[in-house]
Amino acid sequence: MKTVAVIGGGITGLTTLYYLQKLKRERNLPLKLLLLEKHSHLGGKINTREAGEFIMETGADSIVARKENVMPLLEELYLTNDLVYNETGKSFIYSANELLPIPEDTMFGIPTSVESLFKSELISSKAKITALKDLITKNTTFTKDSSIGLFLKHFLGEELVEKQIAPILSGVYSGDLDKLTISSTLPYLLDYKNTYGSIIKGMVANEKKFKTAGNKKFISFKQGLSTIIHRLEEELSDVTILKDTPTTSIKQDGERYRISTPEQDFSADYVVLATPHTAAQHLLNDPTLNEDFEQLKDSSLISVYVGYDVPDESLPAEGTGFIASQSSNLIANACTWTSKKWAHTSKRGNLLVRLFYKSTSHHFDSLRSLSKEELLAMAQKDIENSLGIKKQPIESDVTNWDKLMPTYHLKHGELVRNLTQKLHDKHPAIKLAGCSYYGVGIAACITNGKQTAEAIFQQLA
Numbered sequence: 001m002k003t004v005a006v007i008g009g010g011i012t013g014l015t016t017l018y019y020l021q022k023l024k025r026e027r028n029l030p031l032k033l034l035l036l037e038k039h040s041h042l043g044g045k046i047n048t049r050e051a052g053e054f055i056m057e058t059g060a061d062s063i064v065a066r067k068e069n070v071m072p073l074l075e076e077l078y079l080t081n082d083l084v085y086n087e088t089g090k091s092f093i094y095s096a097n098e099l100l101p102i103p104e105d106t107m108f109g110i111p112t113s114v115e116s117l118f119k120s121e122l123i124s125s126k127a128k129i130t131a132l133k134d135l136i137t138k139n140t141t142f143t144k145d146s147s148i149g150l151f152l153k154h155f156l157g158e159e160l161v162e163k164q165i166a167p168i169l170s171g172v173y174s175g176d177l178d179k180l181t182i183s184s185t186l187p188y189l190l191d192y193k194n195t196y197g198s199i200i201k202g203m204v205a206n207e208k209k210f211k212t213a214g215n216k217k218f219i220s221f222k223q224g225l226s227t228i229i230h231r232l233e234e235e236l237s238d239v240t241i242l243k244d245t246p247t248t249s250i251k252q253d254g255e256r257y258r259i260s261t262p263e264q265d266f267s268a269d270y271v272v273l274a275t276p277h278t279a280a281q282h283l284l285n286d287p288t289l290n291e292d293f294e295q296l297k298d299s300s301l302i303s304v305y306v307g308y309d310v311p312d313e314s315l316p317a318e319g320t321g322f323i324a325s326q327s328s329n330l331i332a333n334a335c336t337w338t339s340k341k342w343a344h345t346s347k348r349g350n351l352l353v354r355l356f357y358k359s360t361s362h363h364f365d366s367l368r369s370l371s372k373e374e375l376l377a378m379a380q381k382d383i384e385n386s387l388g389i390k391k392q393p394i395e396s397d398v399t400n401w402d403k404l405m406p407t408y409h410l411k412h413g414e415l416v417r418n419l420t421q422k423l424h425d426k427h428p429a430i431k432l433a434g435c436s437y438y439g440v441g442i443a444a445c446i447t448n449g450k451q452t453a454e455a456i457f458q459q460l461a
Helices: 011-027 070-076 114-119 125-135 148-156 158-173 188-196 199-205 226-235 277-284 287-295 372-387 412-426 442-460
Strands: 002-007 031-036 048-051 054-057 083-085 090-095 098-101 218-221 239-242 249-253 256-260 265-268 270-273 297-311 319-324 334-336 350-358 395-407 430-432
Touching (some): 002 011, 002 265, 011 031, 011 226, 011 442, 048 395, 054 350, 125 158, 125 199, 249 277, 270 277, 277 287, 277 430, 334 372, 372 395, 430 442
Parallel strands (some): 002 270, 270 430
Antiparallel strands (some): 048 054, 090 098, 249 256, 256 265, 297 350, 297 395, 334 350
């Protein structure tokens, strides 16, 4: 009987085991499955907390509904009746100390039509005319390994990118657009440019992809995102799950691998490292891999929830939050009006907001040493400056993800290819998995988990 050990009980590790268990049952394989998780709970960054009348997420607050493999998995887990969709509405950019709406019919601030381009209040008339060159300029040099920032600036103009697209897209991918590749962010934009001759024309031709479910693109669950984690744990009945079990080392032992923990050792034929890349590097302890591991980058994020005994109707109608421009008077990079975007998060319809403080900000170094109380006070000041709310909160929560947010740079794809090839050559039965390598976001992790399970199955066959 073969043993597969998965180290790391986040969404990638859990979906890897779910699909391995499924293949085991379908093919009647003699396969032993093991999960080692160092924390007392599964889910990694996915962790729903209830505080009074509010539901708060420590990490991501949603899953992109239209992404491949998401809905099939939720259907198999019988979770479709528990789904909730985001409330649609305007998002804003907080610039020059006022809220300006991000134009409707944009995707990450990128116009999906000429009409949406000319409706923008964020850029000048000159910038709108400049962006029209996208309609007539051919791509002759950009590939998917090119900079997404330089690509967008070349065809849409610097002002549109800097004032409307970069604040949104940089926030999503936690990095400088000029240092992020097209392949690691929005690879379909290059396909649109090459196929239709224009990014905007490509967005028009594919508008249905961006307007699913009445423009409700994101999903969560009535009791929060931890719902999917709990259901996966329930479904993994053929898996030995060990929590509070940190892995200390992995060493080759003949044709198998010895996995050490503080309490005991385990033997496995296949090992999946569904951990941050820094943890994988430490566990493998292989000097021939260190150069590649050390070039992978990550960033930090502090998230502050603040709940008020104030009706969320006090915020702009149909608004869901804002992104702060670099010229604003705020320390926060962004603010989600959580109770307006996600009705299930506030049982009484009171206001719940979430502020984000990212290490890409020049303020961040000064935030590292602040206590939770000091961070909450800073968040209240940002809320007062941007939304005019001066009341004391009734609930709050602070989460610090220190160097745990993967950041993809121009060489990321090449590094991952080199690293996985070297690892395969030396240890073909060890797999790297997770958002450090193969895409940020829950949907990308689900797909990666499924692909990892299929890769192991191919080696077993």
